[in-house]
Amino acid sequence: MDFSHILNSKKLTLSVVLSVFLSLFACKSFAIQSENETVKEKNAKEEVFNPTTAILEHIGDSHYWHVGGELSFPLPVIIFTDGGLETFSAAEFHHGEAAYQGKYHTYKLVEDKIRVVDANGAVDKEASHHIYDFSITKNVVALWIAGILLLVIFFAVAGGYKKRTGKAPKGLQSFIEPIILFVRDEIARPNIGYRYQKYMPILLTIFFFIWMNNLLGLIPIFPGGANVTGNIMLTFMLSFVVMLIVNFSANKYYWKHIFMPDVPLWLYPIMIPVELIGVISKPFALMIRLYANISAGHIIVLSLISLIFIFKSLWTSVVSVPFVVFMDVLELLVAFLQAFIFTMLTALFIGTAVEEHHH
Amino acid sequence: MEELFDGLLNDHLGFVVWSAVAFLILVILLGKFAWKPIMSAINERERSIEDALLKAEAAKEEMARLTNENESLLKQARAERDLILKEARHMKDQIIAEAKEAAHAEGARMIEKATIEINSQKAIAIADVKNQVANLSIDIAEKLLRKQFENQREQDQLVADLLKEVKVN
Numbered sequence: 001m002d003f004s005h006i007l008n009s010k011k012l013t014l015s016v017v018l019s020v021f022l023s024l025f026a027c028k029s030f031a032i033q034s035e036n037e038t039v040k041e042k043n044a045k046e047e048v049f050n051p052t053t054a055i056l057e058h059i060g061d062s063h064y065w066h067v068g069g070e071l072s073f074p075l076p077v078i079i080f081t082d083g084g085l086e087t088f089s090a091a092e093f094h095h096g097e098a099a100y101q102g103k104y105h106t107y108k109l110v111e112d113k114i115r116v117v118d119a120n121g122a123v124d125k126e127a128s129h130h131i132y133d134f135s136i137t138k139n140v141v142a143l144w145i146a147g148i149l150l151l152v153i154f155f156a157v158a159g160g161y162k163k164r165t166g167k168a169p170k171g172l173q174s175f176i177e178p179i180i181l182f183v184r185d186e187i188a189r190p191n192i193g194y195r196y197q198k199y200m201p202i203l204l205t206i207f208f209f210i211w212m213n214n215l216l217g218l219i220p221i222f223p224g225g226a227n228v229t230g231n232i233m234l235t236f237m238l239s240f241v242v243m244l245i246v247n248f249s250a251n252k253y254y255w256k257h258i259f260m261p262d263v264p265l266w267l268y269p270i271m272i273p274v275e276l277i278g279v280i281s282k283p284f285a286l287m288i289r290l291y292a293n294i295s296a297g298h299i300i301v302l303s304l305i306s307l308i309f310i311f312k313s314l315w316t317s318v319v320s321v322p323f324v325v326f327m328d329v330l331e332l333l334v335a336f337l338q339a340f341i342f343t344m345l346t347a348l349f350i351g352t353a354v355e356e357h358h359h
Numbered sequence: 360m361e362e363l364f365d366g367l368l369n370d371h372l373g374f375v376v377w378s379a380v381a382f383l384i385l386v387i388l389l390g391k392f393a394w395k396p397i398m399s400a401i402n403e404r405e406r407s408i409e410d411a412l413l414k415a416e417a418a419k420e421e422m423a424r425l426t427n428e429n430e431s432l433l434k435q436a437r438a439e440r441d442l443i444l445k446e447a448r449h450m451k452d453q454i455i456a457e458a459k460e461a462a463h464a465e466g467a468r469m470i471e472k473a474t475i476e477i478n479s480q481k482a483i484a485i486a487d488v489k490n491q492v493a494n495l496s497i498d499i500a501e502k503l504l505r506k507q508f509e510n511q512r513e514q515d516q517l518v519a520d521l522l523k524e525v526k527v528n
Contacts, residue, residue, distance in 0.1 A: 061374065113370050129369060132368075133369060134373035136377075137374060140374060140381075143378055147381050151385070154393035154397070157393065158396045165403075180401070200394060201395070202386060205389050231374070233375050234375075
């Protein structure tokens with residue numbers, strides 16, 4: 001999409017943007033000069049702001065839900081160890097500063113990941129490989145919130161259909177119906193064909209699940225703020241589900257195309273591996289696409305906000321906040337677009353799997 | 360590389376399982392209680408709208424057909440009425456003509472009858488008059504003769520005359 005006309009119309013050329021940034025550098029150096037002594041003292045005590053860790057912390061999963069300032073909710077920790085199940089509150093870690101003596105091991109948070117530590121407080125790598133973290137993390141809670149929202153919204157919509165049987169939709173129902181029809185008429189029907197009806201529930205669930213999580217991810221405060229669809233584990237789960245659906249609904253033509261393609265026999269050693277890779281690579285591309293798009297959006301927004309802390313000047317917000325607003329609006333579009341693309345490609349893969357060939 | 364994947368499964372398997380469980384529950388619950396009624400309601404409504412449109416189209420056609428029929432019926436009725444009127448007029452004329460003819464005939468017959476009657480009456484009257492005239496003439500002649508033959512000389516005279524006449528002949 002071309003947004004250059006916005007910049008042109010406001011005479012906001014690149015040089016203006018650059019000059020603002022340069023002036024901020026000047027501000028910074030001035031500030032450093034004037035408060036030379038105090039800054040040096042502070043720097044010695046305070047950690048230097050590291051945008052990479054800050055951003056990765058924000059887009060990553062956590063055992064705490066940070067609400068703002070000093071306020072954060074510790075979430076329950078559930079670990080399968082070689083000894084057995086272990087449950088306690090993440091509050092026991094005191095934000096990663098303290099180790100927790102459990103029933104079977106002593107645990108500590110290292111970069112928000114649970115590790116087994118020995119008596120000296122050093123990470124025991126070997127023991128850590130035998131524990132599985134099934135904690136209710138920030139992403140799990142965000143997932144539940146999105147799920148509950150979806151259930152509330154669509155049960156209400158379904159109720160609307162029951163209440164106004166055969167009548168025109170009203171309220172929330174009339175907002176949702178065009179989207180459902182969009183999924184049916186633009187995604188399912190053209191890609192799958194006349195058998196689309198069977199796949200409507202899974203396509204609708206995938207679409208609204210991704211969209212809702214994308215939108216909640218854009219909200220910086222509770223109950224949003226988690227980066228669920230920008231988490232490769234979630235996109236892996238979704239694309240794995242898609243792979244299962246596609247391959248289990250595939251007909252004989254699909255398998256014939258993979259194992260007995262219409263090529264000379266001597267090409268089979270090349271063709272069959274290529275086709276088999278294709279079975280995996282299609283959902284793999286789905287996984288990477290959604291993960292990368294959503295994560296990239298979050299990283300850009302967080303980078304723009306980080307500029308304020310890098311320059312240590314409130315005036316940076318004059319530049320970065322409008323950019324963040326612009327990016328957020330763009331992300332609003334991307335949230336819908338990625339849900340649409342994921343669902344459409346799912347429908348396309350199902351369509352190729354159930355397609356009837358008439359050679 | 361090993362560093363990158365170190366603990367990947369240990370740290371993230373939980374989230375994959377949790378998200379899969381959450382997604383599965385969503386698919387089942389939404390599929391059963393949201394998508395099924397929503398899709399069936401939408402399909403039902405679309406079908407009913409299509410039905411209604413088709414019915415409206417059919418009703419329109421039916422209406423047109425009825426209008427056509429009505430018009431043809433009206434036309435037919437009008438033609439029939441015209442025919443009946445024509446026939447009636449024709450019959451009226453015929454009746455009038457017949458009546459006129461009958462009247463003429465009757466009149467002629469009556470006139471004829473009257474003429475005959477008049478003629479017979481006239482004949483009777485004439486006969487009567489003839490009788491009366493005859494009687495009267497006889498009476499007169501009698502009276503005249505009586506008068507003439509009152510004296511003898513005249514009688515003789517007459518006989519003489521008559522005899523004379525016979526002689527001449």
